[in-house]
Amino acid sequence: MNLQQLEYFKKIAETENFTTAANLASVTQPALSKAISKLEAELNVPLFERNGRNVKLTSFGEAFLKHTNLALLEIEKGIRELHDMVNPDKGTISIASTYCIGAYFMPYIISDFLKSCPHTKFQFNHESTSEILNDLKDGKIDLGFYDNIDDLHKHVEIKSIPVKKEEYVLIVPKNHQLSCQTEVSLKDLKDESFIVFSEGNKDMMLSYSEFIGYTPKISIEPNEVSMLGGLVSAGAGITIVPNTPLINTNTLSIIKIKEDLGYKTIYMGWLKDSYMSPMSKKFRDYVISLSSNSYKLE
Missing domain, CATH: 3.40.190.10 (Periplasmic binding protein-like II)
Known part of the structure; x- marks a missing residue:
């Protein structure tokens, strides 16, 4: 089993089509099929139900996809960590917020931060509070901003602090x-x-x-x-x-x-005991400093 096989497997699971997956992976369809056949032989279970070039996951495939996603995510995080070690003053910060907060709160925070850290890049999505909390748990984003945390007790892995009232x-x-x-x-x-x-x-x-x-x-x-x-x-x-x-x-x-x-209270959250890049930490600390100064809670 190798990383390439896992990436092929994920692409096929997402597209449910060998030809489409092969095009996305920049590989021939026969080479892709051969790689998946070897993976299935090694695991000794069928990962896909085939209907020509269209496929769908078997129960084995669905179970294995969860672990594949986690494995590929960990590899991606490891690559990011190495890049951060080489260039601690540069980096990409992945954040998500609810629609309301993204409309009026985040633009000011991000634009002010970029004045002092102009080489920073932001990946920014609008999501519901539950989606943000789940993405934090899965390591898909560095920081989340939300206001409705009624079920926060279900997410003990996440640290949430109020940053604006x-x-x-x-x-x-x-x-x-x-x-x-x-x-x-x-x-x-x-x-x-x-x-x-x-x-x-x-x-x-x-x-x-x-x-x-x-x-x-x-x-x-x-x-x-x-x-x-x-x-x-x-x-x-x-x-x-x-x-x-x-x-x-x-x-x-x-x-x-x-x-x-x-009051409407805005919270910032992150995954406890998880790696966070130097730039993401810098942005997190910057937002916290604002909450105790110009955005101080009453």
Whole structure:
């Protein structure tokens, strides 16, 4: 068994087609088939059910793929570690955040960090909180940023720390009847139409009802958080959001809410007792320093 056979096996499992996998691996289809046949002979089990050039994993193949992915990931991490040892001031930082946090929090953090470390490269994805936590556990990302950690007890391998706390506010268009108010009560908004960000398949109507204490009238449920400000500015409705620097006060009015809605807390997480590149550590420590200074929790 060798590394090349494992890489071939993974590509076939992903594409379910020998020809496609051979093209991706830059190898002839007969050579690919021969490599897999040798691997199956060594393991003494069939890894694929063949139907011409199309295939699918057997139960043996499904079990072996999990270990193959881990093995290839470890090799990749080992190569990264060696590169980091040679060039500690350069490197790639792999991070993921929820859509909301990625829209208004991460751009400032990353751009400021790049001013002092311009040779850094970032791999950045938007994911749900559960996907981020799983990717941290699997070693696919270095750092994750999220705000919903109700089930964090299930992820004991992950270290999570709060790095930002934001107050919830109401935003309305400048021509709205409430725009001149500095504070408003939720009970006074029952006749208003709300714009609610719909992330993934969450039941946003239910969560929003719990959030404000009654079932609101929902006018629009955009699936892009960046659309909220524009829709409110256009008069399509009002919304409750964390108070961030990205709110355009030229077209929107920010109003405090009398009731205590708590705070939106942003957490940064990483895998405990796992290798982290010098550059990733530097970025992690940079974010932590911001949380105790300009982004200090109240």
